[in-house]
Amino acid sequence: MVRPGELAAAAPVFAALGDETRLGIVTRLCVAGPLSIAWLTAGGGVTRQAVTKHLHMLAQASLANRSQIGRERIWELEPRALLSARECLSQISAQWDEALARLRLFVEPLRPQDG
Amino acid sequence: MVRPGELAAAAPVFAALGDETRLGIVTRLCVAGPLSIAWLTAGGGVTRQAVTKHLHMLAQASLANRSQIGRERIWELEPRALLSARECLSQISAQWDEALARLRLFVEPLRPQDG
DNA sequence: CTGAAGCGCAACGGCATGGTTGCACGATGT
DNA sequence: ACATCGTGCAACCATGCCGTTGCGCTTCAG
Numbered sequence: 001m002v003r004p005g006e007l008a009a010a011a012p013v014f015a016a017l018g019d020e021t022r023l024g025i026v027t028r029l030c031v032a033g034p035l036s037i038a039w040l041t042a043g044g045g046v047t048r049q050a051v052t053k054h055l056h057m058l059a060q061a062s063l064a065n066r067s068q069i070g071r072e073r074i075w076e077l078e079p080r081a082l083l084s085a086r087e088c089l090s091q092i093s094a095q096w097d098e099a100l101a102r103l104r105l106f107v108e109p110l111r112p113q114d115g
Numbered sequence: 116m117v118r119p120g121e122l123a124a125a126a127p128v129f130a131a132l133g134d135e136t137r138l139g140i141v142t143r144l145c146v147a148g149p150l151s152i153a154w155l156t157a158g159g160g161v162t163r164q165a166v167t168k169h170l171h172m173l174a175q176a177s178l179a180n181r182s183q184i185g186r187e188r189i190w191e192l193e194p195r196a197l198l199s200a201r202e203c204l205s206q207i208s209a210q211w212d213e214a215l216a217r218l219r220l221f222v223e224p225l226r227p228q229d230g
Numbered sequence: 231c232t233g234a235a236g237c238g239c240a241a242c243g244g245c246a247t248g249g250t251t252g253c254a255c256g257a258t259g260t
Numbered sequence: 261a262c263a264t265c266g267t268g269c270a271a272c273c274a275t276g277c278c279g280t281t282g283c284g285c286t287t288c289a290g
Contacts, residue, residue, distance in 0.1 A: 008135055015133025019248080020126040030211045033218055038266055050249055052267075057247090071257040071266050079211050082204060089201040095145045096194050103148060134278085153236060165279050167238075172277090186236050186287040235288075240281105247276075258265075 010088040013081050016061035021046060022054045026077065029064065034076035125203040128196050131176035136161060137169045141178065141192065149182075149191035 017023055025040060037055070041048045055075050058064040062081040067074050132138055140155060152170065156163045170190050173179040177196040182189050 011133055011135040011138050013133075014129045014138070018126055018128075018130025018133040020123055021248080023126050023129070027207060027210070030207050030214060033214050036266075046248085047250060048267080049251085049269095053248075073267065077211060079208060082208055082211070086201060086204040086208065089197060089204065092142060092145050093194060093197055093201065095142070096192060096197070099145060099148050136278085151236080161278085162280060163237080164239095164281085168278075188237070231290100233288105233290085236286085238285080239283090242280080242282105243278105244280105245276105245278085247274100249274090250272080252271090253269090255268080256266095258263100260262085260264105 010085055012061045013063065013085040016058055016063055017085070019054070021050070022058060025051065025054055026058065026063065026082075029075060029077045034067075034074045036072040036074055038072075040075070125200055127176045128178065128200045131173055131178055132200070134169070136165070137173060140166065140169055141173065141197075144179065144190060144192045149189045151187040151189055153187075155190070 017026065021044060024044060028040065028043065029035060037048060037051055040055075041051045044051065055064060055066070059066065063078055064075050065078050067076075132141065136159060139159060143155065143158065144150060152163060152166055155170075156166045159166065170179060170181070173190075174181065178193055179190050180193050182191075
């Protein structure tokens with residue numbers, strides 16, 4: 001069962017993942033581990049400021065958090081929100097399977113020859 | 116391995132799921148099966164036009180498609196995009212596990228007494 | 231035929247987002 | 261001491277999103 005509270009919690013995570021640049025940052029943090037802003041800026045086609053904004057949005061969605069080493073800000077992934085988002089998708093698709101099964105139970109007796 | 120093309124494809128799906136109203140519509144279509152716009156409007160706190168726009172955005176992300184019965188537009192869920200989004204999240208978290216394992220391999224030899 | 235239900239199209243306002251530029255500040259290396 | 265690197269903050273612009281209202285069209289019911 002999906003409770004409404006879970007949806008309200010999952011929506012911001014999906015929104016944070018719903019930008020191509022941000023999804024690239026997430027993937028990169030995932031593959032390469034914790035990185036500084038300058039390093040994250042190097043690969044993508046956007047400014048350092050844009051990367052900074054995206055990182056803050058990821059932090060607001062509990063998808064990343066930062067630490068400081070000297071003058072560098074090191075950002076790393078926070079996988080819990082990612083896992084809960086995956087959980088949400090799994091629940092939705094599970095409910096869809098359920099609904100499909102119910103639909104079959106409802107439809108098939110009406111057309112027993114079409115099988 | 117996550118290829119960049121997959122990310123570019125998954126981002127719009129996440130963006131479509133990244134709104135609370137839309138996520139509610141998706142859940143509702145999932146639980147109750149195909150519904151008309153008027154029926155979808157009844158439950159939520161928004162106008163019929165808002166629901167219509169959201170449905171079109173879901174369609175653009177390949178998350179829903181519509182059919183027509185008389186004067187009613189019946190919308191139903193298209194689970195393939197949902198599954199591919201879930202797949203994307205799974206790949207990301209799998210890569211995160213990998214990275215964590217590499218990090219452990221790198222860190223643990225330096226502090227063998229801290230177990 | 232007439233009324234009502236269901237829906238689409240278009241326009242509008244408010245607000246958030248994605249991106250840029252410019253400037254200032256602490257940390258680092260020589 | 262000085263240049264440089266890495267960031268933060270603030271302002272700015274363009275665009276898109278979210279939701280509304282108003283109007284008109286088709287379809288169904290009496």
